[in-house]
Amino acid sequence: MLLKSRSSLPVSLPERKSSMFTVRRLCSTSHSSVDSKEMKKFQLLAHKWWDEEGEFSALHSMNDIRVPFIRDSLLNMSSDYHLGNPLAGVKILDVGCGGGLLSEPLGRLGASVTGIDPLEDNIRTADQHKSFDPVLAKRIQYKSSSLEEIVEEFMETFDVIVASEVVEHVADLETFIKCCSQVLKPEGSLFITTINKTQLSYVLGIVVAEKILGIVPEGTHEWEKFVPPEELERLLEANGFSVKAVNGMLYNPLSGSWSWMESTSVNYALHAVKSGAQGESSPTDTPSEMEGEQPSATAAP
Numbered sequence: 134m135l136l137k138s139r140s141s142l143p144v145s146l147p148e149r150k151s152s153m154f155t156v157r158r159l160c161s162t163s164h165s166s167v168d169s170k171e172m173k174k175f176q177l178l179a180h181k182w183w184d185e186e187g188e189f190s191a192l193h194s195m196n197d198i199r200v201p202f203i204r205d206s207l208l209n210m211s212s213d214y215h216l217g218n219p220l221a222g223v224k225i226l227d228v229g230c231g232g233g234l235l236s237e238p239l240g241r242l243g244a245s246v247t248g249i250d251p252l253e254d255n256i257r258t259a260d261q262h263k264s265f266d267p268v269l270a271k272r273i274q275y276k277s278s279s280l281e282e283i284v285e286e287f288m289e290t291f292d293v294i295v296a297s298e299v300v301e302h303v304a305d306l307e308t309f310i311k312c313c314s315q316v317l318k319p320e321g322s323l324f325i326t327t328i329n330k331t332q333l334s335y336v337l338g339i340v341v342a343e344k345i346l347g348i349v350p351e352g353t354h355e356w357e358k359f360v361p362p363e364e365l366e367r368l369l370e371a372n373g374f375s376v377k378a379v380n381g382m383l384y385n386p387l388s389g390s391w392s393w394m395e396s397t398s399v400n401y402a403l404h405a406v407k408s409g410a411q412g413e414s415s416p417t418d419t420p421s422e423m424e425g426e427q428p429s430a431t432a433a434p
């Protein structure tokens with residue numbers, strides 16, 4: 134079964150001695166997943182994470198659907214339920230945690246969260262914000278690090294990995310997925326949200342979201358780096374994962390809210406389980422909100 138670990142503390146990571154973008158451990162390949170051009174873009178926004186009306190507002194509101202998606206998918210695979218703290222004892226790695234927008238609600242559900250991000254300034258922002266809530270102090274640990282750097286130390290350590298709105302920014306997706314597989318326990322869950330590579334995602338994600346509405350700064354996304362779900366599924370399966378769910382997500386720029394939809398042609402969320410897992414996909418893998426009305430849509434963030 135999943136969710137075996139009962140430790141309430143996040144995994145303790147070694148002190149980082151290398152420079153900001155240096156990669157120490159390379160997931161059995163000579164490639165880094167970190168793209169220095171992408172790092173420069175995020176560097177400029179590192180103090181903006183917790184501005185709910187700012188550049189990351191769509192990530193704030195995405196929590197309304199991505200947090201229940203993660204929580205319910207995990208609970209449906211577990212016989213262990215902790216009232217009030219449903220994810221108590223679950224060790225989660227939040228890769229590309231940014232300012233901790235997703236780490237914090239997962240920590241509040243009881244999980245022990247390790248958030249990593251290659252950008253030191255992101256981690257500084259995340260650490261500072263975490264300090265406002267004493268409950269999170271013991272549950273979340275942040276570290277400025279790439280995934281490659283922690284692989285050797287944290288082989289098969291985590292019950293769950295989340296990589297939300299990250300894979301469209303990495304330099305080498307194959308290395309990234311390999312590393313995810315290596316730090317995840319057998320039967321562990323991987324949750325990814327990202328943007329599909331379609332004509333519609335170009336129009337909504339780049340033309341409308343960046344150039345017309347300015348929901349995210351111009352240049353945030355490169356269409357070439359968007360990831361079709363079929364490609365992601367192929368990579369995951371080649372690395373010992375079984376894909377349990379791929380659900381389309383829709384952003385409504387007028388209300389600033391997200392809902393589920395059947396089509397994965399723009400944004401989507403994926404749940405995969407590392408081999409060894411028992412059981413089939415759960416009812417929550419197809420969220421009930423999927424039937425909701427679908428107003429004018431924009432790919433974000």
Ligand SMILES: C[S@@+](CC[C@H](N)C(=O)[O-])C[C@H]1O[C@@H](n2cnc3c(N)ncnc32)[C@H](O)[C@@H]1O
Nearest residue numbers: 166167175192229230231234297298299302303
């Ligand atoms: C769009 S933000 C998403 C932040 C966070 N996951 C959230 O949803 O609130 C993308 C984040 O991925 C990080 N990132 C980019 N490339 C990465 C890589 N190769 N490995 C880990 N994180 C990366 C960036 O520094 C940035 O913080």
